[in-house]
Amino acid sequence: MFDHIMGKGFEILTLHHAEAILEHDMPSAVAELQTILSNVAIPAEELVRGGGGEGQLTQRLRTALTDKGWKKHSFQITKIVNATQKESVSHEIDHVKAFDAGTFSLEIEWNNKDPFFDRDLENFKRLHADGAISIGAIITRGTSLHEGMRNIIEAFAGKNGIDSIEALARYYTPTARQKRLIEEAATSQGTFSQGWAHAFVADKFGEATTHWGKLADRVDRGVGNPCPLLLIGIPRSVVTI
Numbered sequence: 607m608f609d610h611i612m613g614k615g616f617e618i619l620t621l622h623h624a625e626a627i628l629e630h631d632m633p634s635a636v637a638e639l640q641t642i643l644s645n646v647a648i649p650a651e652e653l654v655r656g657g658g659g660e661g662q663l664t665q666r667l668r669t670a671l672t673d674k675g676w677k678k679h680s681f682q683i684t685k686i687v688n689a690t691q692k693e694s695v696s697h698e699i700d701h702v703k704a705f706d707a708g709t710f711s712l713e714i715e716w717n718n719k720d721p722f723f724d725r726d727l728e729n730f731k732r733l734h735a736d737g738a739i740s741i742g743a744i745i746t747r748g749t750s751l752h753e754g755m756r757n758i759i760e761a762f763a764g765k766n767g768i769d770s771i772e773a774l775a776r777y778y779t780p781t782a783r784q785k786r787l788i789e790e791a792a793t794s795q796g797t798f799s800q801g802w803a804h805a806f807v808a809d810k811f812g813e814a815t816t817h818w819g820k821l822a823d824r825v826d827r828g829v830g831n832p833c834p835l836l837l838i839g840i841p842r843s844v845v846t847i
Contacts, residue, residue: 607636611643617748617818617839621825624834627741631707639743642670643838648845650762653755654777656810663840664716667745668700676701676712681738697729697738708740715746715816716840723821727830734833741834744821748839752817755807761847763799770798784809 607629608618620628628636652662679702685693701712711733713726723744730742768774771785780788787809792801811817818839825835 608640611640614644615748615750615841615843616643617837617841619822619825619835619837621830621835621837622832624741624836627708627834628836631740632705632710635703635705635710638674638676639838642667642674643745643840645670646840646844650758650845650847651777653845654759654762654806656778661716664714667714671701671712674703676703676710678702679711681733683732683736683738695732697733699729699733702739709738710741710743711739712743712745715744715821717747717811718816720814720816720820722816723824724829727824727833727835730833730835731830739833741836742830743836743838745838745840746821747811747815747817748841749818750842751840751845752811752819754842755811756803758842758845758847759806760799760803763802765847768799768802774802 607625608616612618646663646667648663678698678700680696680698683693683695683697684691699711699713701714703710711730715722715726723746726742726744730739733739734742762768766776768777771780771788774780784805787805788798788802790801791805792798795801795804813820818837821837824830825837
């Protein structure tokens with residue numbers, strides 16, 4: 607299961623009988639996700655340019671999922687006691703698809719604040735307990751990509767001759783705070799490219815963002831349990847310098 611993308615370095619973790627559900631009840635979901643993820647590619651320049659709102663990778667993944675019927679859905683859970691409504695709660699999930707054997711929900715957390723993992727996992731837990739979903743999945747930055755981000759950015763700087771604050775203007779405009787951090791890091795790291803890579807990654811892709819390590823910490827503590835879970839980490843190998 608997922609052998610093709612695992613061969614490309616993707617991290618795959620299944621929890622709480624998710625593997626059995628996927629293999630026996632939702633093989634078409636596995637095929638669709640594997641097809642979409644097999645085509646993932648991230649130019650390093652895209653990491654540098656960034657911009658407001660969702661990253662371009664997330665936008666491409668959302669489009670590919672939506673095209674295959676994985677659409678945003680708001681679950682409305684209402685509890686009635688003796689014909690009286692006592693509680694009504696809604697849970698919005700970005701990608702949901704109903705299969706013959708159950709409903710699959712999925713969230714993409716490419717570079718958000720890491721508490722969003724708690725939100726996603728708790729939503730999956732509640733929806734599963736209420737019988738609304740059969741399995742929940744999260745796609746995030748994998749270990750090799752997260753840990754290799756500084757090397758990627760430094761290699762990009764070397765290839766494109768980024769050796770000063772002024773040279774960054776081709777890609778983005780650092781704020782006064784960012785300029786200060788870059789200059790301090792360049793002094794401590796020895797070269798501008800190393801300093802910029804260090805400061806840029808710490809500021810944009812730091813430890814408090816969504817990545818595999820933060821997600822693993824949460825499921826190790828039992829967050830989301832007992833909802834069947836599929837966790838997918840995007841590897842460094844998909845990045846082109």
